[in-house]
Amino acid sequence: MWRYDSSVRVSRLEKALLEDAAGGDNGGFLVYAHLGHAIHQLQDMTVPAHVVPVAHWLNDGFEKFPFKGDISSGLSCNQLKQLPSATNAAPDLNTLLVRTAKQTLASVAAIRLKVLRNNKPEWISGAAFWQESSNNDFGHYGVLGNNYGRSSFVVNGVHYVIPNAQKFYAKFKQQQMKLATRVSVQALYWFLVLHGKGQIKTPPHQRLALQPRDSSTKIRAN
Numbered sequence: 001m002w003r004y005d006s007s008v009r010v011s012r013l014e015k016a017l018l019e020d021a022a023g024g025d026n027g028g029f030l031v032y033a034h035l036g037h038a039i040h041q042l043q044d045m046t047v048p049a050h051v052v053p054v055a056h057w058l059n060d061g062f063e064k065f066p067f068k069g070d071i072s073s074g075l076s077c078n079q080l081k082q083l084p085s086a087t088n089a090a091p092d093l094n095t096l097l098v099r100t101a102k103q104t105l106a107s108v109a110a111i112r113l114k115v116l117r118n119n120k121p122e123w124i125s126g127a128a129f130w131q132e133s134s135n136n137d138f139g140h141y142g143v144l145g146n147n148y149g150r151s152s153f154v155v156n157g158v159h160y161v162i163p164n165a166q167k168f169y170a171k172f173k174q175q176q177m178k179l180a181t182r183v184s185v186q187a188l189y190w191f192l193v194l195h196g197k198g199q200i201k202t203p204p205h206q207r208l209a210l211q212p213r214d215s216s217t218k219i220r221a222n
């Protein structure tokens with residue numbers, strides 16, 4: 001659940017990155033492991049089932065839905081550099097996490113989709129896909145079940161058909177993937193600002209550690 005677990009995890013990773021920085025390390029293997037791990041957590045906040053949250057294993061329709069189009073962040077360098085006047089600092093990882101989770105919940109709440117319920121047209125909202133719990137607990141899939149990506153299916157004896165389903169699914173997935181790219185870029189920017197403030201100095205041996213020891217070494221393809 002993002003409300004507790006994810007933000008605790010990201011706070012720990014952020015603390016680790018700040019400690020790495022304070023210790024003068026910005027190029028060691030662990031620094032990038034921490035950064036990559038944190039960015040993964042942030043990207044996860046663009047998946048409705050992770051934010052609502054809905055218990056699922058590896059079988060979430062939204063996560064499985066393939067999308068291959070544009071997922072650029074839409075952020076310009078200037079937009080990235082604009083710092084919030086309240087803090088005059090790049091948003092930290094936990095701020096980015098909460099903001100992304102809230103954006104996902106808002107995007108789910110904004111869904112309006114026409115479906116045919118046993119052949120009768122009806123408008124549904126995002127809660128038909130992902131239903132939040134009323135007591136800050138786990139939510140569940142809505143009346144449409146875990147059927148994101150399908151245009152015709154049966155749930156509890158009710159036959160649903162979604163006209164223009166693929167267009168809707170692709171558009172929503174694209175919107176969330178763009179959000180994932182955006183938050184990743186913002187996290188990298190936070191890291192670079194941390195670096196740029198001079199809190200981080202890379203000892204030469206750590207830079208070298210990232211280079212292959214022997215340039216003639218080739219990774220064997222199996």
Ligand SMILES: [Zn+2]
Nearest residue numbers: 047050060063
């Ligand atoms: Zn998942």
